[in-house]
Amino acid sequence: MVAKPVFLTTDILIFGLLLFIIAFFIYASRKPHMIQPWRQVVRNKAGVISIMVLSVYVCIALLDSMHFHPRLVNQENQSAEVRYSGDVLSMFDQIVSKLRASTEKTYSAPFAAQLYAKETMQLPDGTKQRVYPRLSWGAAHLDDPETQKTTDIIKLGLAGALKAFIAVTLCIALLCFYLSVKAKKSLRTTVRFMFSDESDVPWATVFITFAIILLMLFAGAEWASKYHVLGTDKIGEDVLYQALKSIRTGVVIGALATLLTLPLAITLGIMAGYFRGWVDDVIQYIYTTLNSIPGVLLIAAAVLTLHVYINNHEEDFSSLTQRADLRLLFLCLILGLTSWTGLCRLLRAETLKLREVDFVQAASAFGVGPTQTIFRHVLPNVMHIVLITLVLEFSGLVMAEAVLSYINIGVDPTMNSWGNMINSARLQMAREPVVWWSLAASLFFMFTLVLFANLFADVVRDALDPRLVKQ
Amino acid sequence: MIAYIIRRVLYAIPILIGVNILTFLLFFVVNSPDEMAYMFLGDKNTKQEQVEDWKKERGYHFPLFYNSEVEGVKKLTDTIFYTKSVRLFVFDFGRSDSGRDIGFDIRQRMWPSLAITVPQFIIGLLITITLALLIAFFRATYIDYWAVVICVALMSISSLFYIIGGQFIMGKILRVVPISGFESGIFGIKFLILPIAIGVLGGLGSGTRWYRTIFLEEINKDYVRTARAKGISEQMVLFHHVLRNALIPILTGVVVVLPALFIGSLITE
Secondary structure (H helix, E strand, C coil), rough: CCCCCCCHHHHHHHHHHHHHHHHHHHHHHHCHHHHHHHHHHHHHHHHHHHHHHHHHHHHHHHCCCCCCEECCCCCCCCCCCCCCCCCCCEHHHHHCCHHHHHHCCCEEEECCCEEECEEEEECCCCCCEECCCECCCCCCCCCCCCHHHHHHHHCCCCCCCHHHHHHHHHHEEEHHHHHHHHHHHCCCHHHHHHHHCCCCCHHHHHHHHHHHHHHHHHHHHHHHCCCCCCCCCCCEEEHHHHHHHHHHHHHHHHHHHHHHHHHHHHHHHHCCCCCHHHHHHHHHHHHHHHHHCCHHHHHHHHHHHHHHHHHHCHCCCHHHHHHHHHHHHHHHHHHHHHHHHHEEEEEEEHHHCCCCCCHHHEEEEECHHHHHHHHHHHHHHHHHHHHHHHHHHHHHHHHHHHHHHHCCCCEEEEEEEHHHHHHHHHHHHHCCCCCCCHHHHHHHHHHHHHHHHHHHHHHHHHHHHHHHHCC | HHHHHHHHHHHHHHHHHHHHHHHHHHHHHHCCHHHHHHHHHHHCCHHHHHHHHHHHHHHHCCCCCCCCCCCCCCHHHHHHHHHHHHHHHCCCCEEEECCCCHHHHHHHHHHHHHHCCCCCCCCHHHHHHHHHHHHHHCCCHHHHHHEEEEEHHHHHHHHHHHHHHHHHHHHHHHCCCCCCCCCCCCHHHHHHHHHHHHHHHHHHHHHHHHHHHHHHHCCCCHHHHHHHCCCCHHHHHHHHHHHHHHHHHHHHHHHHHHHHHHHHHCCCC
């Protein structure tokens, strides 16, 4: 085997979620009433754009969730038993292995050829001088960076753009061809139909977004192969690599936090609304109590408790990665616990309304038991609220992670996350001259994710909320 | 109405007890005082006597809930739960592990927090309502569309960015206000302006968008149509009829936010 796979808990959960989503859409595609709202999402321009951007993020997160122990290469003895390194890498690390390996001594600006700090160096003629030393990796292929750098950057960018253009044209051509074969029409009619107003999907928007995404990916890859596109941080690690690795943390927290407490919120919310009486009182009491404790304090207390637990039970964790993963999972749980009350309240209110509706009354009149009524009549009718909440809370959770890591109660400090990046950038801002790229990179990546998650949430809400359905 | 208010206030009692027990569980049961002592004194080279001393000094040497070694009522009162948690109900907070009087600390530190949150809340509310009303006035035009886009963008920027960016631009580049610190009295204003401005800006996006939705809902109601049919000008309709009626849902929403003022703006501070 080339590598020994490692299954972290969050990996399993995130792939489980992916499988569930795929299964849902396969199931829903046969039921017109379930797939119709999603058609509406795809028809919307903002919806399409955000789906495409989000899927780039999700793809990176998924690649970064396939972990393994790389195999150690033994040069002398090929027949020796296979040994694996103790490090845990991911597929994504493998793809961007160059970025990961290319570290400098300390800070360097984006696209820089020299370090950001002066060092004493011995010149060839024997004299010593304080100069900015050349980077060991960034722009190392240039003889005279001062004159060649700009042309080189432009050249690489153009090469990337050309590749992107070819890729985009190929993809679009293939897609048009496929659609025309599928619809059994000539290529020309299909293309004309696709760009007309009658088409379901706004293809022009799709293609433009696709082109922009590919352009950024290809140009970025070209540049990243020769430069530190976003500079390096204090210990010389590539900032672009850090920002990309942080995507997984953000997506995992955004997706899992609500999901982990979903069973709790659904069960309690529906029970409170359906049975009323003392059940309702108890459940209301539970969530009001939880709600009365300020969220940040509850999270801080819980996370500190976990610290002590981990410190006292160090032998239980085989590796640092596993420990960091446990902390991430725990943070998801805690974030979920502080936010499930809102969903629970909504579900209770909706169930209260539903239990008086004719079809539920009819079911009880026919002698259908409460369990069956809940599963067949109530649950399917509140699922839109669950979905809307899941999508709506995603962006808030991504930002919450950053805030929590900023005050050191978030994810493990060894884990890449935007919060940790901002936290370390706080000190860099006070530095003279200012190191701004770490902060800018993390904020840019986070902003993009949150912005498109917000746009997506809006479109999904408009599509799924029955109160907003237009006649 | 009075009966309702009394009932709601009485509801608070079991909730307070619940909060108390929950925090107690979090801090003392999951982490036993022994573990705390080890953390505090350093993990290694700590003898059992030192741990006992540390615990006695802070009153953590009692059992958690039930003390079987003493007689009578003391069985319940000589416990950590009684000495540390139950006394919170009479606002007796005791001393923190580093020896400070917690009650005094809370009374003293409450004011700077409130000095930020209260003006931030009022100014923010006024600005967002004004903006939302303006956007509603230009509804279904490009101004409306782009205003909403800007609102979503503002919502998507992390509050950390506002704080760090604000400190950096105002404090370091322009040197208008000091980066941090606090002073009571009228001169404290220069310390307060920046956090207040940051807080207002941070809440601008979501607030404006939310109020805009409320205004738009109100604009489509029958009485507005009647008012227009009577020939009242658009400005009059908006600022007189719609604003007043929309304030009802807005105020309901605002009241819910009020308790959050006491939590303060943790990060900004």
